[in-house]
Amino acid sequence: MRITNVEAVPIRHELEDTFANSQHWYNSREYCLVKIETDRGFVGWGECYGPIAGNREMVEKWIAPWLNGKNPMHVRELHEKIAVRARASYHSFLPATTISGVDMALWDLRGKAESKPIHELLGGKRRSSVTAYATGHYFRDVDNFETLKELFAEEAKGHVEAGFAALKAKIGLDRNTPWGIEEDIELIGAIREAVGDDVRIMADANQAYDRTEAKWVGRRLAEHDVYYFEEPIPVEDIQGYAHLNECLSVPIAAGECWAFIHEFEHVIRNNAVSYIQPDIPSAGGITTVQTIARLANENNIPCIPHIWGSAISIAAGLQIIATIPGRTMIEFDRTPNPLRDDIVANPIDNDGNTVSIPDGPGLGIEVDQDTLNTYRVNKI
């Protein structure tokens, strides 16, 4: 079997309501998907994290000409060769997101060719379902803080009514809103009051704080029994992470902005996090994240992949999560997003607390090409 076509498929959805985390206001959701076709009719899909710009050009101009004609069944070898070529050409600007999307499409293709789910190709599944947690509670364009607090509390109740027993909220108001770290704690307090003591609450700062602020916030999050404190400080500050992880009682989580094995090894070796969160369309794809999950397990650190993408990255997340040896969860973004819910014929069934692991071939999803085309971006 030979690869006959490698294509970037950029898709975008303009949001009706903008929202923000500590770093960005979002007006749209967009992804660069990767479609790989073969001379035997099999098609594989992958997803690159981040903006279309860059990923699209890398897939079309740099990866496609090299990958065409290769045997797609040799996924690990192709992944390694692409990474080595990238390192030689792009040095530390290694295009991790692009490599991730291509890796994912190759695994999907191989699964389809062998008529097996990816988790079986990776050694077999350890679970047939996984607990889901609801991601939401973004900052909104409101005039007063009481309104935002009410929105956070109402949203939390909605997740619990939908059956979720764990949820994640954004903090780090200082950079993007008129409010600051004291209000960050008030938001978490409002959620705790709304949902009671039995719901797991996670707080995600998206690298908003310096070390001192993070310590202050972390101590107060512990008073609200927060399950973990995600990305408290910039991800380059591994020593800072190690320090916070040592001195705070709330566990530290991070991983969505790190890529490839050596970065995760460095994090784990420094005891920088208590939960590790590699993102499959960003950290190096299925090949890399499986290794990260094993490495984390060998060091007694639970791996809970970061997932904030289309239906394709959720499907990839489930395939990896199926194989994770220790404690884990699946992140389920609940912001309105048709690129998550509408582009596959069989979207991930989420009953609000657990998600079943698909057993269909490859990623276990069928991309609805007609619907996908309605979101396709021709020009960027």
Ligand SMILES: [Mg+2]
């Ligand atoms: Mg995060």
